[in-house]
Amino acid sequence: MAGKEGPRPGGRSARVQASVHGAVQALMTRMERAEVTIPMIAAEAGVTPSTIYRRWGDIQELLADVAVERLRPDMEPVDTGIGGRDLLAWAEQYAEEMSSKPGRAMIRDVLAAQDGSGAYQCCNFTKQQIEVIAARAEGRGEAFPDVDAVMDRVVSPIMYRILFGEVPDTARVARLVTGAMELVSPAPAPV
Structure with a gap:
């Protein structure tokens, strides 16, 4: 940019x-x-x-650059001691921040930039946060879904809803996280 x-x-x-x-x-x-x-x-x-x-x-590239910098995480995801809970806490915060009025404005600015590098950077910021959660979980011997699966199953649906005007509530975010976590530890079959 x-x-x-x-x-x-x-x-x-x-x-x-x-x-x-x-x-x-x-x-x-x-x-x-x-x-x-x-x-x-x-x-x-x-x-x-x-x-x-x-x-x-131009101004759009500048606004995108500012937005990318503001979207850069300034701290590691919270460590609750359990990978699934870490992911849930992170996803709830992510959904809340991105769906706020300033969050939506920053998303629009990043997506409106002509070269697309800002969107790529933001995607990498998000992946890095999930990688931290995954590495901690794996370090504790916990099964954790592939980072790309979390991007597809948790981040993408949150962003899709935000982009089209819906604020994903905590219940929806919890369902998304549960679905992603079930990729490594399937729910028991109904009896």
Whole structure:
């Protein structure tokens, strides 16, 4: 999502990115997203509009970059001591955060970006969180479903419902997690 060369890992580039991201977030707390312009962001960040255009290309790419950064997990999933419970706690929090008004706006921004790299990054963030849960479960000797199966059986249905305007409730999320966990420990057959 950054410009064609990509941002350097530190120095001025990192300071510009942090300043511009902060400006976007500040402006979006004061006004509607549709009102925010690159010249406004530049003024708030203390950079020239050409700096923003050169690095991000257009406002949609910039908003997607900000959204990806905000969607990056800032902590490991909770460790309850049981893989299925860890997954349930994570999935409930994920559904709640993504279905919130800011969560939905960030999803829209990421999906509207032209190059698609933001969506790929967000998918990787989610997979990494599930991999942490899976590794802990496996480290305790618990069976845990394949990460891709969790993405297909838990994450995808949650995102689908959010994208089409429905907030998945905790009962639905619990059913999704139960279904995924049954891939490794099937429910007993009815008698």
